[in-house]
Amino acid sequence: MTTPQRHSWKDIRDRIHARILDRTYRPGDKLPHDEDMAQTLGCSRSTVQRAMQDLSESGLVERRRKGGTHVRPEPVARVTIEIPIIRKEVEDLGQRHGYQLLSRAALPPPAEIATRMELSAHVPCLHVRALHLAQDRPYLYEDRWINLQTAAEIDSVDLCTISANEWLVLNMPYTRCELRFFALAADADLAKALHTSPNTALFAIERTTWIDTQPITTVRTIGAPGYQLSAST
Amino acid sequence: MTTPQRHSWKDIRDRIHARILDRTYRPGDKLPHDEDMAQTLGCSRSTVQRAMQDLSESGLVERRRKGGTHVRPEPVARVTIEIPIIRKEVEDLGQRHGYQLLSRAALPPPAEIATRMELSAHVPCLHVRALHLAQDRPYLYEDRWINLQTAAEIDSVDLCTISANEWLVLNMPYTRCELRFFALAADADLAKALHTSPNTALFAIERTTWIDTQPITTVRTIGAPGYQLSAST
DNA sequence: CAGTGGTCTAGACCACTCA
DNA sequence: GAGTGGTCTAGACCACTGC
The missing domain is CATH 1.10.10.10 (Winged helix-like DNA-binding domain superfamily/Winged helix DNA-binding domain)
Structure with missing residues (x-):
């Protein structure tokens, strides 16, 4: 002992x-x-x-x-959350990970996205939507904007083979990361992608990363019904 | 400099x-x-x-x-989330905190709660529902079970004056804490309490705490529409 | 069993900040 | 200015764990 x-x-x-x-x-x-x-x-x-x-x-x-x-007179609860690569998250659940590229387009970012990335709206970006599967069932929907000035190389990556999530994590280290967690109601598109009905309550995570002061990417991931995040001390 | x-x-x-x-x-x-x-x-x-x-x-x-x-070959994003007392959370937003006790009853815990707390269903518990307000508008709904064997003293606390959240944080230190984040759809009661419509997507946090192996409390807090949690590195 | 990180000590000096 | 935490050093020994 x-x-x-x-x-x-x-x-x-x-x-x-x-x-x-x-x-x-x-x-x-x-x-x-x-x-x-x-x-x-x-x-x-x-x-x-x-x-x-x-x-x-x-x-x-x-x-x-x-x-x-x-x-401390008013203690705070401090919890550390670990957010792995999505493929790994699925595999750690003992399930088979699948992945579908839904769309891919070079576009200037809409105002909301530019604001989120603290970026000028004139910078060329790549907009990628994808679906992650666990045991062939929808697991997580991913709606991502990538700054092509910072992550230019991704323009020549085959995003059908490797997810933007995985490529970025492996190839674009960051120095700053902001996260937001919230709930949203499924719209028609989202409901269709996640095999659920419109208006279903879904859990969303928004993550934006920078290297020094240059924005790399901002992504909103939306979990299928039942998705949850846990943590413990 | x-x-x-x-x-x-x-x-x-x-x-x-x-x-x-x-x-x-x-x-x-x-x-x-x-x-x-x-x-x-x-x-x-x-x-x-x-x-x-x-x-x-x-x-x-x-x-x-x-x-x-x-x-690390597959870097993980690690973020530390701070969860303060709800009153402080509201005040830090520069808003006035209000609080309403909705119900209070000594009851044996339903199976789901007993499981969550890793507790026998025969232990006496206190069930408390409350609403937190910011600038007199609904901010957060709190549905809590408290183990009366561990936190016996709370039975004689006036929960109209001080919220269970605040009393527990100040008086019941814990050694273990588990958290879950997810989305849920408002039912009729919840919608009424939060001044929204049924089926609205809401953000929920479930937190359970123990001291050594003894469960103290488990709480589900549900934010009003627009509520979100953020963190950064 | 030997290489590597983990910890402890004693002492010195620095940097912040309260009174 | 002085008290307190923060950091650095050099050296020793310990505790894992891969080979």
């Missing part, structure tokens, strides 16, 4: 965490500074620092130079 | 990141081990370690003892 290290930073973190849980340190309270904490707990300051770093990242405490460390 | 520290761990991280972006290190490639990296970059091993920790957390590289550090 695994013996928990008595003075590992995880152990130190858990001991501090426990003090917060049992109200030794209450919301808003100031914690002893690292040096004292280290002496009390019998470890070096760096170990306390590492523990505090973790507690701070998870939103449990707040640290400020000179201000000290405080238990 | 701020001079970027030439050998800070962030600087080291960015220099390694740049090498990944410019394809010096390609997806799947093995990176030099920390010691070499440190020597090459002119810093100590701990600094490389700190940089790598960050790159690893953000999903860009994968590290394994003896295996070494590799650029």
